[in-house]
Amino acid sequence: MEKDMIAHVRKNSGDTWAEPHALSDHINGTAKMAAQFASAFDSDEWGYVLGLAHDAGKSRPSWQGYLRTKSGYDEFAHIEGKSRKILHAIYGAILVEEIYGKEIGRILSYCIAGHHAGLPDWSSSETGNASLKDQKNKIESTNDIDSKLVDMLVQSKPKSIPRRFSQGLDISFWIRMLYSCLVDADFLDTENYMDGGKSILRGGYLSIDELLEKLNHHMKKFEEDSSRTKVNLLRNEVRQKCRVAALKNQGIFSLSVPTGGGKTLSSLTFALEHAKKHGLERVIYVIPYTSIIEQNANVFRSVLGDDQIIEHHSSIDEENETPKSRISAENWDGPVIVTTSVQFFESLFSAKSSRCRKLHNIANSVVILDEAQLVPAEFLKPILSVMQLLVDHYKVSFVISTATQPAFSYKNEPNFKFQGLKGITEIIGSTEEVRTLYDSLKRNNIIFPQDFDVPISWNDLSMDLIKHEKVLCIVSDRKSCRELYKLMPENTFHLSALMCGMHRSSVISEIKQKLLSNEPVRVISTQLVEAGVDMDFPVVYRALSGLDSIVQAAGRCNREGKSESGGNVFVFIPERPAPPGYLRKAMETAVGILKSAPIKEIDNSIIERYFSDLYWKVNSLDKAEIEALLDPVKNDRSELSIYYRTASNRFKLIDDRTQKQIFVRYKDGNELIDRIKKDGPDRMILRKLQRYVVNVSTNEFLRLRGIGAIEEVYPNIFALSTELYYSEEYGLISDENDIDISKFIN
Structure with missing residues (x-):
């Protein structure tokens, strides 16, 4: 490719133009990085081709001319969106199908077409003109794409689709993981050019071995200093069982420990020992509520160090966030991630590039599902299916950690057939050993x-x-x-x-x-x-x-x-x-x-019966038909028809169609709301305001708005109009009779 072809431009601090980012440098840098990421699941050649082809549309003379607009350059031309009139991603998507044929090309096409706008549907009334089929129909020719780049792609044809990724959810999830590799590589290579100072902050974490050494040192001191009560002795026993079980082969584990039995540090012990044994790269804690995240993250910080933990959730305390942790939350490139169930599971089914970017870093990990009984039953089938795929093909081990183990195992009973998870290994041991532990901790x-x-x-x-x-x-x-x-x-x-x-x-x-x-x-x-x-x-x-x-x-x-x-x-x-x-x-x-x-006594056998009966009563364990949307065999295998965007819109653990978010006037929330009213929102203010959110039903929202309790402080951003509607005792006031006006009278 010619060196004068440009991928990105930026301005120096003095408002002069920096040396442009050559397109050849960008696509080669992205290709190498995407290949490295995809090697985690033996798909490096696919990652490499995606990197080469993703910006092929930028080599077209019309796009290069668009970049060099009136002032000499258009700094934001590389970003596709509603305001960008000259597209580039769809050209690369069409090109790979022309070069490699539909079977291989369509896999690459989904990733390339969506590397800015998000993974598309193949063809869907729910996403209209955004579907891949509709985008393809708008493009007449790819003949003006740089011929040298075309030759590079011809010579880099991937081998056939790996058999393990060739059917059903396997293939749609594999495409999603390839997409993650491409998006993250594209972001990182672009970031290195646009903001080199930001890229310097990445990495530099301790290794798994070093983290395990810190944990062992802490636990030794903790056990020496702790009183030798019955509860503490049993907690030590649980940790020792975790150390032993960590040496087993990768797979799906359950950690059945009564509440107060020390699951937090025991599961961390298992995770780091297991990661060391199998050469895994990170530990991901998935926790249902932000209140528990804050509690557990503080425990992990006290053991492993403040700068080794990445919290990724909407309510993160700004005091615990550093520039390094903030950028690491974008793609989960640190050794210990603490996140919410909503963030983790919705990302696994999301179409957005920003949410999918981190997915490839789930490969080669230990994932702890804390309080796993709270996984929502209405989405249980697709969630368990993807968990099984991560274990089977992406070198992930799961730990289902709770005092009340949900019935996630395969079931085939007269009234209830449940695909479930295969081969769950209980860390504590046999059924009798689990019962003994529960009796001892009663x-x-x-x-x-x-x-x-x-x-x-x-x-x-x-x-x-x-x-x-x-x-x-x-x-x-x-x-x-x-x-x-x-x-x-x-x-x-x-x-x-x-x-x-x-x-x-x-x-x-x-x-x-x-x-x-x-x-x-x-x-x-x-x-x-x-x-x-x-x-x-x-x-x-x-x-x-x-x-x-x-x-x-x-x-x-x-x-x-x-x-x-x-x-x-x-x-x-x-x-x-x-x-x-x-x-x-x-x-x-x-x-x-x-x-x-x-x-x-409510023992584990009764809990298992309870969950089996409960799941049988739930109308559907896949109420939004997510699996059907993501399974091309159930749609049109000849076209590799997958509906990523529609599935993403439907997979909402918190349904924003039935709930509305209100920012409340509690302490610092007052000032933050007023700043938005005056100056409009920015990312930092909105992050801080997540600590001051209350969710209400849509009906309650409309009622509160009708009586003037809520105002629209910025388009689609709603907040309490006055402190009168928030109580220091019990929060948001929905009944006007509860308003205490005396504290506002001098």
């Missing part, structure tokens, strides 16, 4: 109501709760939480998702401090405290719910085993049953099991 008694058909009133329940100086009561919905809270005495704490993340973190911290100081503390909460939040109460009340929720609630009772006689967990029938949908079905499934025969 620290409380679960007391069920005598009659499951007789509810207790909130008033009577509040009178029971007041009898205890330290008590936690968990209900299944926000409205019940607020109604019960209003009946409690002063100094009771309220916790629900109507409080923003910053507010909840502050309250949880205060509750923990009171517990440590042995002060009286009463808490009314929704189920957000059940998954991994370290609280230790002598008495817990739990509204009737799914058995997994009841067991998780029990994990907040006598957690440290301080009471030798054990704590008490009272299950009660609430005034208002669990909300319709999954929570209601979970409650009904639990009642069915509890009524069928007297149960003294």
